[in-house]
Amino acid sequence: xxxxxxxxxxxxxxxxxxxxxxxxxxxxxxxxxxxxxxxxxxxxxxxxxxxxxxxxxxxxxxxxxxxxxxxxxxxxxxxxxxxxxxxxxxxxxxxxxxxxxxxxxxxxxxxxxxxx
Amino acid sequence: xxxxxxxxxxxxxxxxxxxxxxxxxxxxxxxxxxxxxxxxxxxxxxxxxxxxxxxxxxxxxxxxxxxxxxxxxxxxxxxxxxxxxxxxxxxxxxxxxxxxxxxxxxxxxxxxxxxx
Numbered sequence: 001x002x003x004x005x006x007x008x009x010x011x012x013x014x015x016x017x018x019x020x021x022x023x024x025x026x027x028x029x030x031x032x033x034x035x036x037x038x039x040x041x042x043x044x045x046x047x048x049x050x051x052x053x054x055x056x057x058x059x060x061x062x063x064x065x066x067x068x069x070x071x072x073x074x075x076x077x078x079x080x081x082x083x084x085x086x087x088x089x090x091x092x093x094x095x096x097x098x099x100x101x102x103x104x105x106x107x108x109x110x111x112x113x114x115x116x
Numbered sequence: 117x118x119x120x121x122x123x124x125x126x127x128x129x130x131x132x133x134x135x136x137x138x139x140x141x142x143x144x145x146x147x148x149x150x151x152x153x154x155x156x157x158x159x160x161x162x163x164x165x166x167x168x169x170x171x172x173x174x175x176x177x178x179x180x181x182x183x184x185x186x187x188x189x190x191x192x193x194x195x196x197x198x199x200x201x202x203x204x205x206x207x208x209x210x211x212x213x214x215x216x217x218x219x220x221x222x223x224x225x226x227x228x229x230x231x232x
Contacts, residue, residue: 031218032218033218033219033220035220035222042222042223042224042225043207043209043222043225044222045219045220045221048217048218048219050218055217055218056217056218056219058219088159090159090161092161092218094218096218104151104163104166105151105163105218105220106163107153107160107161107162107163108160109158109159109160110159110160112159
């Protein structure tokens with residue numbers, strides 16, 4: 001079974017631009033979560049999508065948005081990029097099985113975004 | 117308030133010895149799950165072990181075990197017989213609530229270096 005894939009793996013943008021990152025979950029997984037990882041703030045939850053609906057949201061400004069398609073693939077978008085948005089963006093998928101307490105999240109390799 | 121605290125920014129251990137990585141958590145929800153992830157320099161997050169708040173026994177997965185002390189709100193990871201490949205960043209994470217959710221709250225991480 002293929003793992004979680006994220007594209008692109010590396011990205012360089014300049015301030016003010018916008019960017020779209022893509023995540024393809026493991027086949028059959030319905031939940032996709034996004035995290036931002038920076039040296040200063042660590043790993044922070046951005047949002048989670050389940051069945052094309054945002055189920056949870058972290059404390060990030062409205063410049064950060066996402067969506068999920070009917071095939072569970074997800075995209076996140078960051079508009080008006082700031083220097084502080086430079087980070088590793090990790091996507092995780094989960095089978096989200098009812099009655100299973102330890103619905104493990106499987107992480108992708110991440111997209112490293114650099115904002116100049 | 118910090119919900120997950122990992123007080124050891126860095127740890128060293130001799131190859132073949134055991135090491136304990138500390139994690140304390142804070143939640144008022146009686147139902148929660150605790151996870152440990154490993155992040156090698158490549159960036160991908162690798163799931164190691166899970167402990168549910170209602171689990172009666174400490175979780176074990178191969179060389180990994182979790183020392184779960186509910187009253188003290190601690191969930192320390194024990195790695196037995198350390199190997200050079202164990203050198204990585206280790207994160208403790210918590211999921212709150214009974215309802216399935218992809219939102220994990222992460223600690224700041226502990227960098228483990230295994231010495232030959």
